[in-house]
Amino acid sequence: xxxxxxxxxxDQLRAEIEQTRAELGETVEALAAKTDVKARxxxxxxxxxxxxxxxxxxxxxxxxxxxxxxxxxxxxxxxxVAEKTEPARQQIVETATSPQVRRALPPTGLAVAGAxxxxxxxxxxxxxxx
Numbered sequence: 001x002x003x004x005x006x007x008x009x010x011d012q013l014r015a016e017i018e019q020t021r022a023e024l025g026e027t028v029e030a031l032a033a034k035t036d037v038k039a040r041x042x043x044x045x046x047x048x049x050x051x052x053x054x055x056x057x058x059x060x061x062x063x064x065x066x067x068x069x070x071x072x073x074x075x076x077x078x079x080x081v082a083e084k085t086e087p088a089r090q091q092i093v094e095t096a097t098s099p100q101v102r103r104a105l106p107p108t109g110l111a112v113a114g115a116x117x118x119x120x121x122x123x124x125x126x127x128x129x130x
Contacts, residue, residue, distance in 0.1 A: 074128065081127035085120045092116050 033039075092113060 077127040078124075081124045084127075085123055088116055088120060 096109070096113060
C-alpha cells in the first residue's frame with residue numbers, strides 16, 4: 001500500500017478497491033460452489049443414474065444373448081431327439097398297422113406300444129437336459 005504520512009492517490013485507491021472486489025467476488029463464488037450441497041448431490045445422482053442405466057443395458061444385452069443361445073441349443077436338441085426317435089416311431093406305426101398285431105391279443109400290442117412311447121419320452125427328456 002501507500003505511505004500513511006502521504007495522502008493516498010485517489011486513482012490508486014480506486015484500483016486497489018477494484019482488485020480487492022474482484023478477488024473477493026472469486027472467493028465468494030468458490031465458497032458458494034462448495035456449500036451448494038443440492039447442486040453437488042444432483043451431479044452425483046445424475047452420474048449414478050447414468051452408471052446404473054449403462055449397467056442395466058449391458059445386463060439386458062447379455063441376458064438376451066444367453067436366451068438366444070439357450071433357445072438355439074434347445075431347438076437343436078429337439079431336432080436331434082426327433083431324428084433319433086423317427087425310426088422307432090416308424091416301427092411303432094408299422095407294427096401297429098401290421099396284420100399280425102391285429103390278430104394278437106390287444107393288451108400285448110398296447111403294452112409294446114406303451115413301452116416304445118415311454119422310451120421315446122425318456123429320450124426327449126434326456127435331450128432337453130443335455
